[in-house]
Amino acid sequence: xxxxxxxxxxxxxxxxxxxxxxxxxxxxxxxxxxxxxxxxxxxxxxxxxxxxxxxxxxxxxxxxxxxxxxxxxxxxxxxxxxxxxxxxxxxxxxxxxxxxxxxxxxxxxxxxxxxxxxxxxxxxxxxxxxxxxxxxxxxxxxxxxxxxxxxxxxxxxxxxxxxxxxxxxxxxxxxxxxxxxxxxxxxxxxxxxxxxxxxxxxxxxxxxxxxxxxxxxxxxxxxxxxxxxxxxxxxxxxxxxxxxxxxxxxxxxxxxxxxxxxxxxxxxxxxxxxxxxxxxxxxxxxxxxxxxxxxxxxxxxxxxxxxxxxxxxxxxxxxxxxxxxxxxxxxxxxxxxxxxxxxxxxxxxxxxxxxxxxxxxxxxxxxxxxxxxxxxxxxxxxxxxxxxxxxxxxxxxxxxxxxxxxxxxxxxx
Amino acid sequence: xxxxxxxxxxxxxxxxxxxxxxxxxxxxxxxxxxxxxxxxxxxxxxxxxxxxxxxxxxxxxxxxxxxxxxxxxxxxxxxxxxxxxxxxxxxxxxxxxxxxxxxxxxxxxxxxxxxxxxxx
Numbered sequence: 119x120x121x122x123x124x125x126x127x128x129x130x131x132x133x134x135x136x137x138x139x140x141x142x143x144x145x146x147x148x149x150x151x152x153x154x155x156x157x158x159x160x161x162x163x164x165x166x167x168x169x170x171x172x173x174x175x176x177x178x179x180x181x182x183x184x185x186x187x188x189x190x191x192x193x194x195x196x197x198x199x200x201x202x203x204x205x206x207x208x209x210x211x212x213x214x215x216x217x218x219x220x221x222x223x224x225x226x227x228x229x230x231x232x233x234x235x236x237x238x239x240x241x242x243x244x245x246x247x248x249x250x251x252x253x254x255x256x257x258x259x260x261x262x263x264x265x266x267x268x269x270x271x272x273x274x275x276x277x278x279x280x281x282x283x284x285x286x287x288x289x290x291x292x293x294x295x296x297x298x299x300x301x302x303x304x305x306x307x308x309x310x311x312x313x314x315x316x317x318x319x320x321x322x323x324x325x326x327x328x329x330x331x332x333x334x335x336x337x338x339x340x341x342x343x344x345x346x347x348x349x350x351x352x353x354x355x356x357x358x359x360x361x362x363x364x365x366x367x368x369x370x371x372x373x374x375x376x377x378x379x380x381x382x383x384x385x386x387x388x389x390x391x392x393x394x395x396x397x398x399x400x401x402x403x404x405x406x407x408x409x410x411x412x413x414x415x416x417x418x419x420x421x422x423x424x425x426x427x428x429x430x431x432x433x434x435x436x437x438x439x440x441x442x443x444x445x446x447x448x449x450x451x452x453x454x455x456x457x458x459x460x461x462x463x464x465x466x467x468x469x470x471x472x473x474x475x476x477x478x479x480x481x482x483x484x485x486x487x488x489x490x491x492x493x494x495x496x497x498x499x500x501x502x503x504x505x506x507x508x509x510x511x512x513x514x515x516x517x518x519x520x521x522x523x524x525x526x527x528x529x530x531x
Numbered sequence: 532x533x534x535x536x537x538x539x540x541x542x543x544x545x546x547x548x549x550x551x552x553x554x555x556x557x558x559x560x561x562x563x564x565x566x567x568x569x570x571x572x573x574x575x576x577x578x579x580x581x582x583x584x585x586x587x588x589x590x591x592x593x594x595x596x597x598x599x600x601x602x603x604x605x606x607x608x609x610x611x612x613x614x615x616x617x618x619x620x621x622x623x624x625x626x627x628x629x630x631x632x633x634x635x636x637x638x639x640x641x642x643x644x645x646x647x648x649x650x651x
Contacts (some may be wrong), residue, residue: 242618243571267574267616275571318647368650377651488651500553515532516648 125166128175129159130336133255136179138227141290146187148234148290149280150250154190158183159255176224228253229344230292231339238306239286244279245308246315254333264330265315282333302345306354306410309338313358316403317365331362349405352397353414359394360417363387374525375518379426391421409445412437431461448480452489452527464497484513488523493528502528532614533574534623539607540636542582543593559631567615567626576613607636614643 133155141152158179172178235249247265256264262272293301309383316330338355338520345351367381376382398414405411416437423429438454450472459467471490480486491506507527511520545553567573585601603606610632617623620642627638 243616270568271571271574271616274569278571286584315647318649364650375648375650491650514648515642515645517644517646518648519651520644522648 125163125171128171128254129162129166129179132176132179132230132243133159134182134231134253135176135224137252138231138290139176139180139224140183140187141231142227145184146191146285148288149277150187150190151183152280154183154186155179156251156257157186160257225344226292228340230290232305232341233293233301234283234288234290236301236308237283237288238301238304239288240282242308242311244275244282244313247276247305248279249308249337250312250333251276254337258267258334300348302348305341306350308343310335310354310410312337313361317361331358331365334358335362342369345496347405349401350408350410352401352405353408353411356394356398356401356414357410357417359390359397360414360421361378363390363421369518373518375522377522378420381426383424383426386421391418394418395421406439407444409441412441412444416441429460431457435461448474448477448483449485452480452485455493459493459496464493467493468497482513484510484519484523486510487513488519491523491526495526500530532618532620532623532645533614534620535639535641535643536613536615536623536627536630537609537639538611538613538630538632538636539639540607540610540632542608542610543606543609544635556631563629563631566629569615572615572626574614574616574619576611578610578611582608582610610636641651 137152137155137156140146140155141148145151146154160180161182162175166172166175187344230252232249235246235252236245247258247261250261251258258273259269259275261276262269265272292298297472312343313334314331316332316334319330335355335358338358342348342351342355363386364378366383366387367383367385368376370376394414395418398411398418401411401414416434419430419434435454436458438450438457442450442454451470455467455470455474457467458470468490471486471493474480474486487506487510491503491510494500494503494506504527507523507530509528511523514520514523548556559649564573564576580603585599587597587598587600587602613626613630615623615626617626620640623640623642627633630638632638
């Protein structure tokens with residue numbers, strides 16, 4: 119007999135393959151097929167741990183899901199007698215006996231599914247839960263718990279996404295070469311969003327949200343194995359691993375945020391750092407550079423410094439310089455200001471910040487005030503620093519960030 | 532990001548409203564609630580019982596004090612709330628503007644503090 123752990127892992131891996139196969143064979147529309155696969159997963163999670171995993175687990179899931187669909191269609195036709203004849207044309211046996219699939223087809227199916235769930239036509243709040251459910255094999259209840267919303271709210275979001283897929287007639291097929299790069303960017307954004315949601319969660323009752331980082335890394339690993347020639351996928355995976363390596367050190371026992379410079383680096387996960395660094399080194403060597411690769415490279419430079427004082431800020435400044443050229447954003451400028459401040463002194467960092475003064479995107483953003491406060495403190499202006507820490511504390515909507523900023527302010531009293 | 536939309540209204544105005552208008556407003560609320568439920572933005576929400584049912588409690592020097600009545604002395608009182616989750620405060624404001632009471636009374640929009648955060 120096999121315990122619930124391995125079965126759950128197996129089911130999560132098979133979920134997108136089963137759904138992909140259903141869609142490729144034209145069993146029902148996306149919404150119905152997805153519901154049917156969820157029910158098959160539920161049945162498997164109840165039966166397999168006790169009765170053992172069937173010889174062909176994927177075939178089992180597809181068969182059960184297809185039977186569910188036929189059941190639903192029958193019930194539907196019972197309500198609509200006119201269409202009963204049409205349903206009878208479908209030979210049940212054919213639906214219930216999936217033919218053999220190659221491993222390559224299964225891989226393409228789950229990849230096509232990921233691209234469908236992250237389709238730019240779908241609203242962002244819907245892409246995330248749909249991906250977690252259809253590709254990640256999580257239940258709506260699990261996703262709702264991870265995002266701290268009621269299950270009904272999450273169910274609505276997923277329902278809306280499915281309706282949108284049906285309404286816009288989005289197809290279950292891998293995007294062609296011309297469309298692929300844009301669609302890949304959307305997929306990576308969704309995966310990074312899932313990762314960040316998990317990573318920024320604090321400790322205590324919210325600890326379970328860390329599962330989202332595990333899930334994002336798992337999906338990104340899968341994607342990286344599927345499209346090994348895409349440097350940005352490896353870049354994002356490396357960025358996630360190098361960031362996650364700091365997880366144990368980023369909050370103290372009270373759940374308070376510990377800034378990078380003050381983290382106990384002996385608590386960093388050296389295994390993850392080594393893996394992430396190797397990934398990003400290979401990716402930068404073999405592929406054209408992109409924003410995720412650059413952010414991973416920056417995280418790798420931090421990762422190799424055993425003490426905060428050993429950080430190679432000059433290298434970080436030049437990496438942020440490239441990032442600012444290929445993917446300029448106010449947040450990149452903010453981070454570059456910090457790096458410049460560390461490498462060339464606080465006044466140089468403050469000069470970089472001046473570029474942002476008229477940027478409406480950052481006008482009320484707490485991070486601008488927080489970075490300015492930090493650089494002013496370094497520059498030896500505690501009065502102005504304190505004022506900006508307090509400003510930032512009022513502007514943030516994050517409780518741990520607010521207490522961190524208020525602490526910094528009171529240190530300067 | 533989650534936002535609290537607090538509806539402040541003057542119960543005296545509500546009391547003098549003809550029944551047909553009260554029913555009309557309730558119907559508008561039903562439509563509005565369904566709208567944000569269907570959009571997947573509604574997290575929670577409820578109307579509150581009359582402010583005269585409120586009790587306000589304090590603990591001073593270790594002893595409890597309970598007084599009848601609401602905390603704020605004002606003509607307007609918290610009459611109901613919604614918690615919505617959406618991408619920006621601008622969107623939360625847009626939702627708040629659709630609350631029927633926004634036309635007669637006032638709705639306050641405030642972000643809930645998130646228990647998560649970025650390394651600073």
